[in-house]
Amino acid sequence: MHALASSRRPAYPPNPLIRPASLESHDDPLAFVTRPPLHESPQERQARLRAEHDARLHSEAIDAKLSLERDQIRRRKAAGEVKLLLLGQAESGKSTLQKQFQFLYAPHSINNERTSWRAVIFLNIIRSIKVVFDAVFLNLDLREQAHSNQRRPASSTSNISDDVIRLDMINIKARLEPFLQFEDRLASQLIGGIQLSSATPKKGFYVRSGWQWNLPHRSDRSHTDITNLGRPSTTELDEMTEPILGILIECGGEIHTLRTHAFVQRLIQSRKLKLDEWSDYFLVNIRRIATPNYMPTDSDILRARVQTMGISEHQFTVSQNGVGPGSSLPWLLYDVGGSRGQRHTWAPFFEDATAVIFMAPISAFDQYLDEDYRVNRVQDSLELFGQIVENELLRDVHMVLFFSKSLFSIWRSMLTSMEDKADILAKKLEQGVEVTRYITSYGTRPNTYHEVCAYFKEHFMKMCTRADKKHAEAKVAKLAGKGYIHSSSSTQIHRPGAMKNASSSKQSNANGKDNINGKRDVNGKEKEKDGPKEEYKRALFTHFTSMVDTKSTQKIIVAVHDSLLRESLKHAKLL
Ligand SMILES: Nc1nc2c(ncn2[C@@H]2O[C@H](COP(=O)(O)OP(=O)(O)OP(=O)(O)O)[C@@H](O)[C@H]2O)c(=O)[nH]1
Ligand SMILES: [Mg+2]
Known part of the structure; x- marks a missing residue:
């Protein structure tokens, strides 16, 4: 052979x-x-x-x-490092939350970046203006078409007024042209010359972490000049954005005229023009921004929109008390790009995670994905959350679910206007936007803030309960396969007693916190011998939030910190 x-x-x-x-x-x-x-x-x-x-x-x-990295992970874990993953669809508020962490735990670093944010804000304004013009001319064209189809006489009044509007708009656009033409230059500076075909032309441009340092800074800039957050003492301007600001100052009045134009207002009210929240914010604030020595405030930075590309890591030193003095712990925050094309990059970061903060902007119930106009954004969020909680690597990882863009402050309700006390969800509902038109399963339920919140919350919680049940069943099946338990006992997980805690999920008020996963028994051989032993289970905390509201978000961050600390202590006791 x-x-x-x-x-x-x-x-x-x-x-x-x-x-x-x-x-x-x-x-x-x-x-x-x-x-x-x-x-x-x-x-x-x-x-x-x-x-x-x-x-x-x-x-x-x-x-x-690789061995060094493994050692580092082991050492970090031993030192009590907290690894937080910020997950959720695009535009859900992950990077905004990361900025809030930065304001809370590393304010000096955001001061160093303050000037760089001007470039993002100017680009946001340019894109917003273009969105307004696109909607204006599209609607004028449609009206003209409808008018000519009706074969009205050429002297019809509505057509004449449309001609006047069109002329008005053409004139405004011509006066804004010198500012609009900076779009490409700003975009290419921000993305460091990378060509990205997948960036959505409507509004998006992707940047990698550290984009701030792509911008030319004056070498003599002293960051210590900036004494107060939002109140720079320096009059220096960034080299690149200086000429752009000069032109913006000249045409700020025109932008204001455009935003307040009766035709634009009518399009906004009839929802034929839907401006993204940041677009509207910057257009409304244009008179403040188009001034000499403009420096972005904290609120401007929180509203500025850049799409994250890939994964960015942020390190913070967090006091054991959340804030203030005391021994501190290293926290690692991972901010990810949330568009569909980027979600495959998340999985390698699931290992060793302490907790996932999942952002679900339920205010987007009337919106569709940029990547697929057939998919409702809340539906996508719910499905994505389902995939995350079912992921085997995240089986024991705590879940913090933030319903972003949906805070409604009862405490402020007597004192302030709707503008100050409510975020997008409550405002939409007050304007009469009906959930059932977009989410048919909502049926005839009242279109009120509390009903809508309770409805969405229940669906997300069900996803987690279902995933926990699947994980528990898989675990029992695995133990049975290894001979640790009798196969017949694997069905015991379904006994009312075994699942009782899970099904008796505690329902709390909209701003409350829940732990939907009661402690459940897994009936193993050893446990049958020793009597039922409590098993450690991940926790789910839910919060209705507004990521752009610094006070409430920072309170929630501290609360999340405390909850995670408590949970890890419990875990340690159960080990
Ligand atoms: N009103 C309001 N706006 C928010 C909230 N959270 C985020 N935003 C705004 O929504 C926009 C998108 O937020 P980002 O934090 O950039 O979203 P993201 O999840 O990081 O998006 P990707 O990086 O594309 O995955 C920004 O302009 C934010 O200012 C919120 O709770 N309320
Ligand atoms: Mg982001």
Whole structure:
């Protein structure tokens, strides 16, 4: 057999296309590939050996790096490091929450970036103006078309007024042109010259973390000049944005005229023009922004919109008391890009996570994904949350669910206007936007803030309960497979007693916090012997939030910190 196999060995060097079947070969298939050529010259041999040596060094360096990373993870864990993942669809508020962390735990760093945010804000304003013009001219064209279809006489009044509006708009656009033409330059500075075909032309431009440092800064800038958050003492302007600000100052009045134009107002009220929240914010605030020495305030920075590309890591040192003095813990925050095309990059970060903060902007019930106009944004959010809670790697990871853009402050309700006390969800409902028109399963329920919040919350909580049940069943099945429990006992997980805590989910008020996962028994052999033992389960906390409201968000961050600390202490006791 051996001789037969040897005699069949192909002529050497072999034709790589005629590889003998491995059953016939006595050679290691890898050796077949890596074997040195038969008629190698001394120079070729030397070059090959050098290349092999370099490859070995490279491979050893990779091994060493991996081992170092593993050591670092082990050490970080031992030091009590908290690893938080911010997950959720695009525009859900992940980066805004990350900015809030920065305001709370590293305010100096955001001061250093303050000037850079002007570029983002100017670009946001340019894109918003373009969205307004697109809607204006589209609607004028549609009206003209409808008018000509009706074959009205040329002297019809509505057509004349439309002609006046069109002329008005053309004139405003011409006066804004010098400002609008900075769009490409700003975008390319912000994304560092990277070409991204997937960026949505409507509003988006992606940036990687650290984009702030792509911008040219004055080398003599002293960050210590900025004494108060939002109140810079310096009059220096960023080199690149300086000329742009000059032009913005000249045409700020025109932007205000555009935003307050009766036709634009009518389009907004009839919802034929839907401006994103940040667009409207910057257009409304244009008189303040278009002034000499403009420096973004905290609120401007929170509203400024850039789409995250990939994953960015942020490190904070957090006092054990949440804020203030006391021993501190390292916190790692991972902010991810939330558009559909980027979600596959999240999984490698699931390992070792302490908690996931999932952002679900339920105010988007009347919106559709930029990536797929057929998919409702709340539906997408719910499905995405389902995938996250069902993920095996996140089985024991605490979930913090933020219903973003949906805070309604009861405490402020007597004192302030709707503008100050409510975020997007409550405002939409007050304007009469009906949930049932977009989410048909909402049925005939009242279109009130509390009903809508309770309805969405119930659906998200059900997702988590269902996932926990699946994880528990999988665990029981696994134990049964290993012979730790009798297969018949795997069904015991369904006993009312076993699932009682899970089903008796505590319902709290809109701003409350829940732990929907009661402690459940997994009926293992050992436990049958020792009596039922409490098993550690992940917790789910829910909050209705407004990420742009610094006071309430920072309170929630501290509350989340306390809850996670409490949970990890409980975990430690149960180990
Ligand atoms: N009114 C209001 N606006 C919010 C809230 N959260 C975020 N925003 C705004 O929504 C926009 C999008 O927020 P981001 O934090 O950039 O969204 P993201 O989840 O990081 O999006 P991607 O990076 O694309 O995945 C920003 O302009 C924010 O200011 C909120 O709770 N209320
Ligand atoms: Mg982001």
